[in-house]
Amino acid sequence: MTLQTFLFVCLSGVVLGALYALMATGLAVVWTTLGIFNFAHGTFIAAGAYLAWQLSQGGHSAGFLPNAAISIASLFAVGVLFHLLLVKPFERKPNAVLLSVMTTLAGASIVEGIINLVWGPRSKQLQSIVGDIRFAGIVMSYNDVVMIAVAVAILAAVGAFLRYSTIGRSMRAVAQNREAAQLLGLNVPLLYALAFGLSAALAGMAGLFVGSMRFMTPSMGSEPLMKALIVVIFGGIARFTSPIYAAFVVGMLEAFSTYYVGLYWTPAVLFALMIAVLMIKPEGLFGKYERSV
């Protein structure tokens, strides 16, 4: 392996890592705050991509940034709605985890069905930013560069929001101890809904990038969902930052394993590694076994 190839593989790992970080952070926000696993996260990604595609069609497109903002804001609303309709009714049931798995799975089928009805099964692609950077013999598309930059910026913003803003700190408090947070007068249902909305908005953001890198189909969300799942398990959810580190680790692993064992075996390698991590360190590589953002 030449240095150039090595750098190239590293870079593609970083690109994947940035994408996975966006997906996994959204998933982890819901998991840490509400303690449930949202199987509709993948379809949120698809919905974000399709909404942005729809907005970019026709002559009266408002430009990339407003389109992205509208689709992300709509996804936030979808997330809140999802929480109110599919998760909240089961919150107090003894088997809430299993029930919410079932309802979010059903919700995912509904969203996927709606995408299918509205946009049809034909694959589409979001316009990506044309052009690439050449540096020391390495080629990198503007799209990837922008994605890494935006992903890092957004994750930093979310991190700052969770760490320094009152609402973000309240969300972390609810995640750590729901009853105590409630005793302190925090509006738990509102914070839960906000967490779900934030998670869906992050998914929509990831959808913008996925849609510009690959072809969009109504079922495009299931693969990112599995990747996000691997990342979250890999990193654990002890801190907000754990899935981010894990995302880059997984991205690197994927890039190198694609180089060495090929595209087909890479998912199997990742899953096998994840199972190994769970057997040895079920709390994830970066964390303690507890819920907290």
Added chain:
Amino acid sequence: MRYDPPFRRTPGFIPALLVLGVLAAFPLLFTDSHARHLLILVFIYAIVAASWDLSLGYGGLVNFSHVALFAAGIYSYGILAKTLGVSPWLAIAAGGVVAVVLASAIALPILRLDGIYVILVTLAFSQLLYQIVISQSDVTGGTSGMVTLPGLKVGDYRFIGNNRIGYYYVALALFAASIAGLHAIIRSRLGRAMVALRDNKYYAMARGVSEARTRLAALAISAFFAGIAGGFYGSYIRVASPDAFGLGQLTLILSMVLAGGAGTLWGPAAGAFIITLLSEAIADYGSWRTIIISLIIIAVLIFYPGGFWAGIQDLRDLVDRLRTSMLALYRRRYARAIRERLLGATEKMITTRYGKVAVADTGGSGPPLLFIHGNSACKEAFKYQFADFAADHRVIAFDLPGHGVSHNMDPETAYNVPAYAEIAETVLQSLGVDAAAVFGWSLGGYVALELAARGKIAVRALAIAGTAPLNVVPDDFAAGYNPDSHLVLAGKRFYSPQEARDFAGSATAPRSADSAFLHTTFRRTDGRTRLYMISRIGVTDWPRQMRMLREGRIPFAILNGANDPFLNHAYIRDLTYGNIWTEKPHDIPDGKHAPFFNQPELFNAALRAFLQYAASLARRPEPAAAATAP
């Protein structure tokens, strides 16, 4: 003291046989190939859903690899039967073995995990299988799957022929065998261990249940059925598609389990039936189909979390309530003369706070004597006492709520011992009686004790039979009664015909021309009275009853049958009584649980002697000091 008869003795046996009979006769009546096809799919999905219920519902393991194991069964059938040319029958069996091996591999990482981690690992494992399948395209056909798999045949007969009749019966046999096998496992030691771990993990472990071993067994066994179903599915559809690993298939089968009712075995099978037919009925609507099915699943989970099976139970509950109250209404209206002839007393309905009860009263000016009947009986059980005591007593008896021709009442409030005692007070008061001698039998014995302990009616003499007074509830139940007897049926709501015969036979007398009415009244009894008798046991102030017996202000007698199959006679003998007739429980020779009915002459003589003794005490100034045998 858990009652767990073999399946053929339970109330579900006849319905299950009926369903099996209908399914077996179906292809003979309908030769339509499509209808048979649907039912074959129903059988396959029912096996997958019911076996998933073993690990998910009973084991409490949210095992998301189950559908992947089903898919693994399909693929191992494809590879063995098509690529390697193994006999299809062997390949189906091999599907089960492959699934067990894979499940054991899955079990290893999740033996120590809990909750959502189990979901994630098993889901990841099924994705791993999926990735392996689509990456090994030379063996598995990759994303396009395997087609034209060999079908089942014996000799030259192809099972698909004659409109799939061969497949239909193989599927039905597999379905019946799987359900029977799963039912046997659930009832076995392993099944109990699984449920114990699910309900209270640390208690189960403290009792010596190995969590790892039980989980492994649960996963392996449920995988075996899924693998067999997969192999058979492969032989029937003759296609192995990687879609079988997908989230869509997972959602569909999981919805059968949850909407059917997890942890019930029959629920997921019923769920498979309903959801398969439903999804077939709306198959032409494209994407609307998944949307509609998903909406139905969510609606079921929100509005009817118990699923279809709970719905069937509720329906049964409704039918039973209607049946018993209609039966009571009919008897109240049209069989009154028979009852009045039996007791030689007029019957009237008395309104209480809880509802109307039927009361038989001989009237007259003699001292009042109240009889209170037991669980699932009626006031006519005392017909020999009415005949004997009516001459010199005012004999009164009433049907407890939900019994005899009294009304069914609100189970939450009316079906417990204090409410029964309050109803007895209301009955006596509205007959203008404020002091009476009381005899209570079995459940009625507790009512009599409670009535005396409440003190609103002056109880001049108190006698019980077939009742073990209780100190510490519920622990003393185990000491006071013989758990091997049919008594374990006493708290059961629905009886099979055999159970009804057994319990009524032991509690009163085996069916004969004389005792037939006790068996027919049994079928009228509101089953909820039995259920609530047990579940509302805590509302009674048991220690107050024991204090009353120890203090001995009321003359007291125990007139048990010497051969009562339910009672632990030693426990009753060793309790402390302040004022008991003959200084110890007086056993009626050859009497059983209802000595007044089995041995009426001996019983009546004893009761009469006791009443005279109580009357003689009442004439003396110091009753407690004179508590000697007459």
